[in-house]
Amino acid sequence: MDAVSTPTVRPKPGGRSGLRLLVRNRLAAFGLVLLAVLLLVALLTPLLPLPDPDATAPADRLLPPGTPGHWLGTDHLGRDLLSRLLWGSRVSIAVGVSATLVAAFFGSLIGLVAGYAGGRVDNLLMRSIDLVMAFPYILLALTIVAVLGPGLLNALYAIAVVNIPFFARNIRGVTLGLARREFVAAARLSGARPATLLFGEILPSVWPTIVVTMSTTLGWMILETAGLSFLGLGAQPPQADLGSMLGEGRKLLFTAPHVSIIPGVMIFLLVISVNLLGDGVRDYLDPRLKAGALTAPVAATAVQRDRPADRADGSEGPDPLLSVAGLQTEFHQGDRIHRAVGGVDLVLHPGERLGLVGESGSGKSVTALSLLRLVPTPPGIIVGGEIRFAGRDTLGLSARELRQLRGGRVSYIFQDPLSTLHPLFPVGDQLVEALHTHQDLSSGKARQRAVELLEKVQIPGAQQRMRAYPHELSGGMRQRVCIAMALANRPDLVVADEPTTALDVTVQAQILELLRSLAAEQNSAVLFITHDFGVVSELCDRVAVMYAGRIVEQGPTEEVLSAPAHPYTAKLIECVPVLGESDRKVEAIPGLPPAVDELPAGCHFADRCPFAEDQCRRGELALENIGRDRAARCRKPLWSEA
Amino acid sequence: MTAISTTKLTRIFGGGTTFTGRHRPAVHALLDVSLDVAEGDTLGIVGETGCGKSTLARLLVGLDEPTSGKIRLGGKEVRTRGRWDRRERARQIQYVFQDPGSSLNPRKTLQHALEAPLRRLVGLDAGRRRERLAELMEAVGLRRDFLPRYPHELSGGQAQRVAIARALAAEARYLVLDEPVSALDVSVQAQVLTLLSRLREQLGLTYLFISHDLSVVENVSDKVAVMYFGRVVELGDRRHLFQAPRHPYTELLMRSAPRLGQRHIRAETKPAELPDPTNPPAGCAFANRCPRRLPKCRTHPPALEGGPTGTLAACWNPLPSADAETLSSKPVG
Structure with a gap:
């Protein structure tokens, strides 16, 4: 067997960028x-001018390293250590790699079949695997060799x-x-x-795991080969192999330490290089790690304002919240620079409910998260503008x-309560924590207040539900808990990011009513982010429509929906089927929104707009007032007061 | 002619005993569902999470087997034994999944996804396949140069078009569309709905359209079935059903759905939860939440019965059709 078959991993998709990623990870590159050096030497061994590794020369026994002709010295039979080391490494690598391939093949096959078939087959296969695992592995290996x-x-x-x-x-x-x-x-x-299905559809997605498992086991395999040889069960004399060399040197550890230290160092180098590379490969192939789980975001979004905020002057009326x-x-x-939010202006007064409407990628959620700098950095950076909350x-x-x-004067409600509630703590404890963070309450008082809050959001049996874990509650109940948490500290502003999108209609109706009445009761302003015009109509006094990172239209909800000024708003309304108007024809908007890393000049909607002219594709467009409390970012608005 | 027909279709998950002799809880996911879809029609199926609408879809296309009941496609009863039967069925009825992203293999090109049914089900040679691929891509409004791409390079709407093209590739005339637009943005949703209605007309397709969104269902369907807790509670012509719902649950759904430009929602006053599916109630499953509940609702299950408009409702105390007027929504303010 030759060492050519080493699985030096070349990540398949986009090989070059993968290699670059690997190289950027210094340890993995090392x-x-x-x-690579060790493999190259092992490969070239037959071509090197080395003495026969098995040729004994009793006269030259135990020469120290550095002897001319024997650079690493000789062993107790006078065999050249350098030659034995290189030939031995070849054997160790070949056995390690072959064992990895064999184990990977059978282990993966068993794993694939068990996972795919499920039920009895799975049970049978996996229990047999458990049986094998129940033995100490070295004992099992010894038994097999015996x-x-x-x-x-x-x-x-x-x-x-x-x-x-392990593979299975x-x-x-x-x-x-x-x-x-x-x-x-x-x-x-x-x-x-x-x-x-198994080999054509599933296997391609399992490959990365197989490769990662292989790259992390290879080091072990080489060690285990050495272990068995060390015990005299692997390579038989006179054949050299790192483990047997170590075994032979053991007796001479004190008189001629180099005989055992040299193969020991070789084993160390081999295994450490394989493991470092394996870790690098895992980091590259593991989607969770690639998604940035290794880069911990900082506590607040970085702000690099090099552009001065153009302060909206002369705003009449009372100070906005x-x-x-x-x-x-x-x-x-x-x-690449993704301009998720490209110049948003918003004003929200105390107790007001503003709907921020847009499609995915329009920047509505990023806008909401930017308010309290909750956008993760890296990669997010706030590069311009000003956000004033209560002055x-x-x-x-x-x-x-x-x-x-956060969670005090401004609170957030997100779409998926299952991912915002901690799965391992009862919801009551989480509510109490939210109260303790912002209020100086005794723990009895806090619990009492938490129960009151749960009652307020109409959770039946609030006292008992305090001890419930999030997974024990239905989606609607969980969202009620999140609302209770958001309202716990009587916030001035509640930012609700699609809080009802994942819920059923009947539950959504209840949550919307709850949110409306509780916010009104506490006089909290609500910034409600959604893609649904129906929900906006139900809840919001004013609406702002976002497209490709900017607000394109703003105004009182009824006015905007009945007489939209921006063609995008108008087209978007035409897309929505309305219950009870079954004869209304749904009109689609042709095309897709532009990617936020290559925004066109001028109006971002121009390419899809039926009214676009050349002037629309040039220069910067401002959000201009077109009537009392109404604004649109359009050169040819469909509605204006004039 | 009846395209898709089910008779007393029932699916029970679990049940039986474990080998230590304990009883496994049995979940009634679908109970006695009988539906008929006429050739060229669209039957809309509305219901909330856990109402059994996806179970029904999976039974129809053969991804799951019914515990009891019959399915007939194109007038012939479906057999589920051999591979040949399964292939025949796949050529008759196909399934479009909710999430286009996850219904396409992330590691295979679109060409691979579209060619599979052409090769395995229709049995075309390479030359014919190439022609057919071009036709399919044109039918769903995608450029041919998408073919060598991978699913992650597509937007949600484009991926859903590919999924529809794959369903068409098998030359199936019946499509089960399971929430096909729920994962899409409003503007893209409209594109896909328009595409679906065009394809239905051009190719004479029959749809079973499942959605939780009443307005979408009203927009695409000829007939509508409302499901609750694994049962069909109301079934009828779209117009009649939405204008004069007879089952209190349908009425609840309608007054809970937000409508563009209107502020009209009247939600239930108490949070409601579905009955325990391992221990279904003896009477009507909706009785606990129902404002029109009678004593016998808790003890006797109601059967689907026709009313003056022809709409069938499973209710002991259905809404009188006169209530239709009060339902028409008030404008904002």
């Missing part, structure tokens, strides 16, 4: 270089068998998740047979001041 007889090939089998469970379990877990995915069902409906001027939030990913610029606040605002 591992890669080290391993039965088959010592020898390199038998050691290889033993190591492979011992490692099959890993792969089964991944397969189990994939086999129930919709694309597998879709392929079945396309006429695929079970074998095609919240005023946003020229807010710009960008995501910097590699060389203070939140972009200039310290992390401590921001924490006081």
Whole structure:
């Protein structure tokens, strides 16, 4: 067997960028270089002018390293250590790699079949695997070798068998998740047979896991080969192998330490290089880690305002609760700059309910998160504008001041309560914590207040539900808990980001009514983010429509919906079927919104607008007043007071 | 002619005993569902989470087997035994999933996804496949140069078009559309709805359109079935059903749905939860939440019965059609 078959991992999709990513990870790159050197030397060994590794020369026994002709010295039989080391490494690598491949093949096969078939087959296969795992692995390997007889090939089998469970379990877990995915069902409906489904549809998605498991086990395998050889069960004399060299040197540890230290160092280098590279490969292939789980976002979004905020002057009337001027939030990913929010102006008065409407990618959620600097950095950066909440610029606040605002005077409600509530604490404890963070309450008082809050959001049996964990509640109940939490500290502003999108209509109706009445009772202003004009009509006094990072129209809800000024608003309204108006024809908007990393000049909607002219595609468009309390970012608004 | 027909279709999950002899809880996901969809029609199915609408869809296309009851496609009863039967069925009825992103294999090109049914179900050779791919892409309004791309390179709307093209590739005349536009943005939703109605006319397709969104269902359907807790509670012509709902649950759905330009929602006063599916109530499943409940609602299950408008409702005390007037919504303010 030759060492050519080493699985030096080349990440498949976009190989070059993958390699670059790997190289950027310094330790992994070090591992890669080290391993490459070792492999190259092992490959070239037959071509090097080395003495025969097995030729004994009793006269030259135990020469120290540095002797001319024997650079690493000789062993107790006078064999050249350098030659034995290189030939031995070849054997160790070949056995380690082959054992990995064998274990990966059978282990993955078992895992795939068990995960796909499920039920009895799964039970049978996995319990057998458990049986194998119940033995201490070295004992099992010893038993196998004892039965088959010592020898390199038998050691290889033993190591492979011992490692099959590791693969089988890993792969089964991944397969189990994939086999129930919709694309597998879709392929079945396309006429695929079970074998095609398993190897044609599921296997490609399991590959990365197999590769990662292989790269992390290879080091072990080399160590285990050395271990068995060390015990005299692997390579048989006179054949050299790192483990047997170590075993032979053990007796001479004090008289001629170099005989055992040299193969020891080699094993160390091999294993460390494989492991470092393996970690790098895992970091690259593991989607969770790639998604940035390794880069912890900082407590508040970074602010790099090089553009001065154009302060909206001369605003008449009472001081607004919240005023946003020229807010710009960008995501910097590699060389790409995504301008998610490209200059948003908003004003919200105490007790007012403003709906922020837009499609996905319009920047409505990023706008909401930017208010208290909750956009994760990296990659998010606020690059311009000003956000004044109750007269203070939140972009200039310290992390401590921001924490006081968050959940205190400003609270958030998100779409998915399951991911905003902590799964391991009872909801009551989480409510009490929210109260304690912002109010000086005794713990009895806080619990009492928490129960009151749960009653307020109409949770039946509030006292008992305090002890319920989030997963024990239905989606509607969980969202009620989130609302209770958001209202716990009587906030001046509630930011609700699609809080009813994941809920059923009847539950949505209740949540909307709850939100409306509670906000009115506490005189909290609401910034309600949604894609649904119906929900906006139900809840909001005013509406702002966002498109490609900017507000394109703003005004009182009824007016905007009955006489939209911006063509986008008008077209969007035509897209929505309305219950009870079954003869209303749904008109689609052709095309897609522009990508926020390549925004066109002029009006972002021009390419899809039926009224666009050349002038629309030039220069900057401002959000201009077109009537009392109404504004549109359009050169040719469909409605204006004039 | 009846395209899709189900008779007393029932699906019970679990049940039986474990090998230590304990009883496994049985979940009645679908109970005695009988529906007929005429050739070329669209039957809309409305209901909330856990009402069994997706279970029904999976039974129809053969991704799951009914516990009892019959399915007839194009007048012939579906057999589920051999591979040949399954292929025949796949050529008759296809399924479009809710989330286009997850119904396409992330590691395979669109060409691969679209060619699979052409090769395996229709049995076309390479040359014919190429022609057919071009036709399919044109039918769903996508450029041909999308074919070598991967699903992650597509937007949600484009991916849903590909999923529809895949369903068409099998030359199936019946499509089960399971929330096909719920995951899409409003403007894209309208594009896909327009595409679906165009395809229905051009190819003479029959749709079973499942959605939780009443306005979408009203927009696309000829007939509508309202489901609650695994049962059909109201079934009828779209216009009659939405103008004069007879079942209190349909009425509740209608007054809970927000409407553009109107402020009209009247929600239930108490949070309501579905009955325990492992221990279904003896009478009407909606009785607990129902404002029109009678004593016998808790003890006797109501059957689907016709009213003056022809709408069938499973209710002991259905809404009189005169209530239709009070339902028409008030304008804002």
